[in-house]
Amino acid sequence: MSKKGKVYAVGIGPGNIEHMTIKAYNTIKDSEVIVGYKTYIDLIKSLIHDKEIISYGMKSEKERCKKAVDLARQGKIVSIISSGDVGIYGMAGLLLEVADQNKSTKTMEIEIVPGVTASVAAAASIGAPIMHDYVSISLSDLLTDWEVIEKRVEMAARGDFVICLYNPKSKGRQRQIEIAHDTLLKHKSEETVVAIATNVKRQNEKITITTLKDMLKHSIDMFTTVIIGNSKTHMSVDDQFMVTPRGYKI
Amino acid sequence: MSKKGKVYAVGIGPGNIEHMTIKAYNTIKDSEVIVGYKTYIDLIKSLIHDKEIISYGMKSEKERCKKAVDLARQGKIVSIISSGDVGIYGMAGLLLEVADQNKSTKTMEIEIVPGVTASVAAAASIGAPIMHDYVSISLSDLLTDWEVIEKRVEMAARGDFVICLYNPKSKGRQRQIEIAHDTLLKHKSEETVVAIATNVKRQNEKITITTLKDMLKHSIDMFTTVIIGNSKTHMSVDDQFMVTPRGYKI
Incomplete structure (x- = not known):
């Protein structure tokens, strides 16, 4: 046999x-x-x-x-x-x-x-941004109705989750990240810390730390994962690392 | 030096x-x-x-x-x-x-x-339950106010995310999973597929597949990760695997 x-x-x-x-x-x-x-x-x-x-x-x-x-x-x-x-x-x-x-x-x-997975790898390169409850959302609407995705972005923002965006943008999909950004701004502070991580753990890894207000001013492509902090996420250790506290008293 | x-x-x-x-x-x-x-x-x-x-x-x-x-x-x-x-x-x-x-x-x-991480390891032992947008929530209220956690459970359910629960229960925390369960039942079908994964990739790994209605009838402890499907999650391949479809036409 x-x-x-x-x-x-x-x-x-x-x-x-x-x-x-x-x-x-x-x-x-x-x-x-x-x-x-x-x-x-x-x-x-x-x-x-x-x-x-x-x-x-x-x-x-x-x-x-x-x-x-x-x-x-x-x-x-x-x-x-x-x-x-x-x-x-x-x-x-x-x-x-x-x-x-x-x-x-x-x-x-x-x-x-x-x-x-990409969000975990990106987090390690940035510090500890997903130390607390988080969501993972793909902004690709090739296989999923946009209404479903947009509702998820809204619920994630209203729950004050850390939000990891996969497939934020590609040549054929430019508008989705802009709509998601508008939705996030309705529920989260524009000063929320955001990391834009491209080619993580590959050649040409690039990490940009910015705010929710300014995130669309930076280059985002199909090799990018975007991590949007919760209301307590901050920069730490001389601005080297992005940290979402778990809640320990330091 | x-x-x-x-x-x-x-x-x-x-x-x-x-x-x-x-x-x-x-x-x-x-x-x-x-x-x-x-x-x-x-x-x-x-x-x-x-x-x-x-x-x-x-x-x-x-x-x-x-x-x-x-x-x-x-x-x-x-x-x-x-x-x-x-x-x-x-x-x-x-x-x-x-x-x-x-x-x-x-x-x-x-x-x-x-x-x-535990949810990714558990998912691999179960099939492909987190193939689509998911949240990760810890039910431990030692460091986080319960109101914050409960709101996140509600938002996750309303967004039809796959939900991974960390720290669902321990000797000192028995009620949290019951309250979360009540909240989930308000927004998700009681027939939603649920996996209870304990000691994943360790000796005595145990996976139980059940429904949202029946999940609390099964043993859950501090070595357990609970994965609650979205509205499209189903069993597949002669009930061997739990799958959340991405949306491909098969």
């Missing part, structure tokens, strides 16, 4: 290999085939030069998952990769949905390997 | 060493002193048998930070550890606040090393 194939959905962390978990590293090393978006494949190419690599452009998520499932049904050990954590705006969910549709799990297995 | 000391605030991940990042592993290996809560020290003891270990009981967070800062001012390389990510309900924020108070960073350095 031939061996049973398996797909691992692997979060490779923010970008450089040292922020990958040991489990993610070993899983990729032990896989026969690596499937992923070209940009992410490039981030780990030093790890996978001896592997079969199936690399895709943007917006081919379903094809990637189908390919990974097909290969596993043929008995292959496959890693399908996402940057950050694979379970936060990554490939894990779609992979499970595709496997469910194909009734594939009778003939192959699936395992999710977690990773350090 | 003596060497400059440094404190690394290190997130060791959910518990087993393989879910630690390579950077966290190497940082701990390269440190002279390890400071932490005894339970977390025990999780990594195979890594640190040749180190000076300063282990504390619960509720000694400030002492731990002061000790780490003092040692670094004496020129030592110190890792202060938290389980999960050190920047999410961990030691990073308090460490920076203590260092700020002591004006310590003229004589020592601080670096934050991110890790896989």
